[in-house]
Amino acid sequence: MSLMDQLFPANHKTTFVVDHTPYFGLASNSHIKMDFTKRPSGGIPPAPIFKSMWTCSIEAVLEYCRIVWDLFPEGKLIRVISSDMQSRTLNNWSSSQQNVNYMLHHLSSLGPPAKLVPNPNRDYSVVYGFRTAAEAMIECTTAQMDQAAKKNNIEVQNKCRTVIITSARDNPSIDNLMSMFHNEIIKSNKYVSQPNSMSINHCHLVIINTYPDSITCEVTDRPPHPISPMLDLEVHSIPASKIGIKISNLLLKHYNLASTTVTGIPMKEEQNASSSANYDVEIYHAATAHTTILNANVADAKAVVAKKEGADYETIKLKWCTPRANNNLPDIHSCTTLHRITPVDINSRPSACLITFLLNGRSVLLEMIKQGGGKSMSHVLKSYNGEIYIHTVSSGRTVLEDPPAISEGPGGKVTQYRVADFGTFMKLNLLQPTKRKQTEDKNYIDDAKEKLKKQTAYWPLITSSTIIFNLKQYTEPMLSLMVKDNISDQEVMNCKQCIYSLMAAESKNEHLITPSLSNPRKIMKKDDQYKSMWAELETFLKSNLYTENHCKVLQCLFECRGKLDEEKIIEKTLMRFKKSLADRPSVIRATTDSPMSPPLTQQTGIKHNIAHKAVAADPNSVMYLQIVQDQDNRRVNPPSRPQFAGRLKSIQKRNGNLFAKLYQHIDDDTDAKGAK
């Protein structure tokens, strides 16, 4: 397959044109026995029934859709068009109409083909569907529009496939249909208008010629061959009752699928629950799930490949492996690929049993029986959220064999890691899917990184380099509250309470750390313990200043310790909040600002002076902070209306009045002219 075919696969857009003319209302002549009940001897058995050719065709089309949409929930689109006296589309390219239930609903209202009533004005024909199909194909899908909008280096190619199910007399009539279809494509390409439509670059036309089982047909099969640069043709001629099988064979080629037969599934007999027999279930999935098997030893591959009965494709037979325990899944990392599956015979009892088994959360291991009789586990079937997947399991050795243990490397000999604390941290930071879709300005990944950053602003790796994290009886809930984005007033109280209790402990001269032989800090004097504890607590609080309330906790520590805020860290932080709020009023999360504080503005200076003047009392009291804030609110609050431009440019005169020169620009202009 060429790169262009890979990039723009024909299976992105498939259109079915199904003949709905009176001829298709005819019985397919393949009867279905309806003899189910015991009847009195001599009773006449119920008459067998016949499907019409329309029923056979549309069933097959829906089965095609079912399999494709089961395996590819997105990106593989199918439209169905019926044609009798006019053409009718059953669905469009939008994802809401790309499901089997939608189609069934619309088919119900379409009904069976009409009985033949000669109409001189208009004939019944499949040809009416051709134009509709061509029009459908030039219509862009969402994916095509998105790609075209991206303006990549490679221009988007509109490649598609059309499958026509009809009945023709002989080979020349097929040629006729083909050339009519070809003309419709050429015609439609002329009416392309960007951006909603796109001319067809290439179309793969598959004509399925069908007829009642009882007659013979002169139309012969033709393998895919090019007709023109934009059209390939393939013809299959098949009695109506076999369309279903034919279409699923084509499906495997169209979507590059493969078949796996799970063999030897033990099942209880329906009639006799005590005995069990072995069944086989066939599933379809992307062909790449088999690559590993087929690339391995040729002889081994031959041993598992078998021709599928009654079809012209091959299936790979893999043996069911009865699960022994619940946790016998292969290692998390030995699965190399993952593909959705769907059962081929969805209604059969063995399929239903396997599906239920998987949907109930159990997994099935599949073994490949090698030529020599050896076995190796090659695949796993498992369901997640009601969807079943086949996993390829790598059976090879690993290059990571015999690695150096992490304990032998740097940091490996350290024994005092805060493993339990980090465990708690991880549990507090579990990822969960959200129903809200992310928008351009909301990026959950960056949010998550930001959140992790805050929680690790001060996070010692080992127990011996911290005191406050070893004193949880005192320091909680402060340690966990302070790392939050926002803390409530009540939570501020709780944090302060922690500081008070540490104060109380110090005044009672209690041991902070119970001396023990294993404790490396046992030699430390009690005074030193408190000293380093207070210092660490200050570092911790300083690292977590996200809101005013966070600052209040630090302020409380300063007050309790009778310490001055020497670096003016609280003030600077508060100023930063103010500034970022004023700068970007729409941003609520001012805390995402860089920790580099902005340079002090002139306003800070003013406020500073006032604060010092106004506070005759102790600069380390709560009052101080309160006053700083009050001043702040009064003075720094942005004025309620924008200032006049003239006033902003004004110069203050000695008497206190403001002076501004009006019409300055006119003056400048005249000056300039004068100079000339």
Added chain:
Amino acid sequence: MATVIAIDLSVSMLRDIKIKDTKESFTLLQLATHGVNVLLDYLAVHSRLEFVAVVTFSSTCDVLCSFTRDYDLIKAKISQLEFRTNTCYPPVIQTINYLVHSEWSNSVTCQVIMITDGNCYEGLRKPDITPFLFPGKLIVVPLEQVSSLYKNNYDSNKLPNGLGYITSPELPLTPSSVAKVFEKIAKETYVPYSAVLRCGNLKSDVHLIPPPMSYTKAADFEIITCCISSELSIIGFLESSKVECPATLSRHLVLPQRILDECSETNEAFAKTPSFCVLLHGALKVENMTAVCQLSSNWYGLLVSWADNKKKSNLMLIILEPGTNAIPWLGDIRNLTLSPTELSKSDADETQPSKTPDKRSYNQSQLVWIKEAGLQADIQKILRQARKMPDKIPSFYKELNRIRKAAIAYSFNDLLTSIADLLELECSNLPGGTHPDCALQLTHAAIELRKPLAMDPKLTIVPMTTKYAQHDLM
């Protein structure tokens, strides 16, 4: 990572090279052996975890030594090579494909270093040369006395189909020029990958072994090429049970970086300096959890604790398929959010893996009658329920309507009258002791199926209200 060394044993490798200004002379094969020894010595120092295999080839190809880390064993084996016939490339590729596949399956990147005569310029461009079936590159070192005639015919040293490239030693050929080219290959190929492992403000310098490769994939509409950035940023954590068996591209050991220093004292000090990487590993192991990390803008990986055997466990990076939907059952990775700190239990259940909006066919009751048996099984099912009425009245009518709706969609009109016949037949066959309601319901259903309205998809056939039971209407 693994390496295969392929050594040409054709007669042309027997040629003697005289070293200028000395009396020494070497055969090309001796030079080849010398080059391999240089490579192995480099690996022994810089990349001790590398597995190396050696194959020899002429008209056929033989595995001299399967993948091993015992470089001395390889050196011993290549010191006693014997000449064979002429050079032939296709069997080499086949043998290497088979060797790599049987050893590693297809999940391991493998370098192939081929030492051959000057014939490779032409020989490796022939159409019967197939690409490798595993991820990896071919590096060809041609040993030739004079600049090849072919060399100028091909303007680049790149081989077709992305097979690899040719890199020739400087002329004249001497043991030192051969050693130089092998050192160059070793330095370019076996680069330790350094990265920063980061979780918020916690970080650790790490090496990834084997080095991660960039990844190119042709998807529908676009060719995706991804490279791993040098920062692995953790974006949150998951319980390991939620990410069983994802599809993995490759896996790598994450080892804390040590500054190369022969002095044992500093190494000792390093072992005692706390490392975030070791802490993370410990916590992931104890809690049985997984960390999700971002590798580049559109590529994610998982960090887990992994043990080769019980004693030696390690931090491992599992690289997922590029894209934001690498773990389909978690949905788009960009839509994962960190749980609010105080998440109540009920909320936690609600936000668990998002349900897929439309169910797959096997997860809903869709009827497919392409095979005769499928239809017959469905009819038998309603007949079984019919006999068990009035107990089974709701399920009988539910099933009947289901079949009827499918028949309407498929325009299978004959089916309804045929089922009506069957129900009547069933009614006439009822044994004596049957509940009278059963016969009434069967007759009622048969009459309803025969009405022209029965083909109306909006209609639902409801049970007949009889004096016998107040069954629930559907």
